[in-house]
Each structure stands twice: as structure tokens, then as C-alpha cells.
Amino acid sequence: MAFLSDITGGGAFPMLEKTLAFTESRNRMLAENVANVTTPGYRTKQLSIESFQSALKEASERRTPEDKAFRLASTDEFKVDESGFLRTRPGREPAENLLFQDGTNARIERQMAMLAENAMMNQVAAEILKGYYGGISKAIRGRVV
Numbered sequence: 001m002a003f004l005s006d007i008t009g010g011g012a013f014p015m016l017e018k019t020l021a022f023t024e025s026r027n028r029m030l031a032e033n034v035a036n037v038t039t040p041g042y043r044t045k046q047l048s049i050e051s052f053q054s055a056l057k058e059a060s061e062r063r064t065p066e067d068k069a070f071r072l073a074s075t076d077e078f079k080v081d082e083s084g085f086l087r088t089r090p091g092r093e094p095a096e097n098l099l100f101q102d103g104t105n106a107r108i109e110r111q112m113a114m115l116a117e118n119a120m121m122n123q124v125a126a127e128i129l130k131g132y133y134g135g136i137s138k139a140i141r142g143r144v145v
Contacts, residue, residue: 014070015056016129021086022052022078023122029090030115037108044111045090047077049121 026047036042059072072080078088 012128013132015060016125016132018056018072018080018086019052019125020122020129022047022088023118023125025078025086025088025090026118027115027122029088030111030118034108034111034115037111043092045092047088047090049117051075051077 026049029045029047033044055073055075055078059070063070072078072086074080076089077091078086081087
């Protein structure tokens with residue numbers, strides 16, 4: 001069991017796993033923003049990609065050959081719980097000097113663009129992770145094809 005946890009706990013596995021969890025949470029948040037685009041007074045929520053990627057980079061740089069543990073630092077928007085799951089808490093998106101007459105700051109075009117960006121980030125992480133697991137599966141079966 002230690003061998004498998006060494007394989008899946010090292011390299012890019014933890015970063016890809018956390019990226020998939022982040023994009024899943026962000027997708028739910030963006031869908032909520034889109035669903036409430038016409039709700040009077042609704043303020044859009046946000047999960048910062050830049051903040052998450054910065055935390056991933058810092059966690060990766062802190063790893064050493066002696067201590068391979070991947071420790072993602074907590075922020076106001078996300079944290080890793082005691083079970084290792086990524087928990088998110090979206091913040092309110094600033095109004096960007098634009099509030100509509102109904103008190104909202106949601107623009108459907110921007111939310112849809114962010115959904116597309118999030119979907120691409122999720123797809124890339126999933127494809128890379130699929131490749132890693134495919135390689136492990138081939139090694140276990142003892143086949144190249």
C-alpha cells in the first residue's frame with residue numbers, strides 16, 4: 001500500500017487532484033451565478049484562479065525529497081480538511097464599478113466566459129491525470145499497449 005501511495009502522492013498527482021476539486025467547486029459557483037443573473041440584489045461569487053494556482057506553486061516548491069507531502073496552504077476561499085479534501089468558500093466578487101439598476105453586478109457574458117475557462121482548466125487536468133493513471137495501469141498489467 002505504501003508503494004501505491006508513494007506513486008499517487010508524489011509528482012503532479014496531488015496538484016492535479018486538487019485542481020479537479022477546485023474546478024468542480026468553481027463550476028458549481030459559476031452555475032449559481034448564471035442561475036441568479038436576473039435575481040435582484042444578487043452579487044456574484046468568485047473563486048480566484050490566481051490565488052489557487054499561487055497556492056499550488058508554493059506547495060510544490062515546499063516539497064523536498066525527504067518530505068514529499070503536498071501541503072496546500074489555506075486561504076479565505078479554500079482549504080484542505082483533515083481528510084485531505086479541498087473545501088471551498090467563494091467570496092463576493094467586487095462590483096467593478098458597475099451595478100445594474102436591480103442592484104446586481106452579474107454580467108452573463110462574463111460568467112459564461114469564466115465557465116468556458118474553467119471547463120478548459122478541468123479538461124486539461126483530467127487528461128493529464130488520465131495519462132498518469134493509464135501509465136500506472138499499463139505497468140501493473142505488464143503491457144505497453
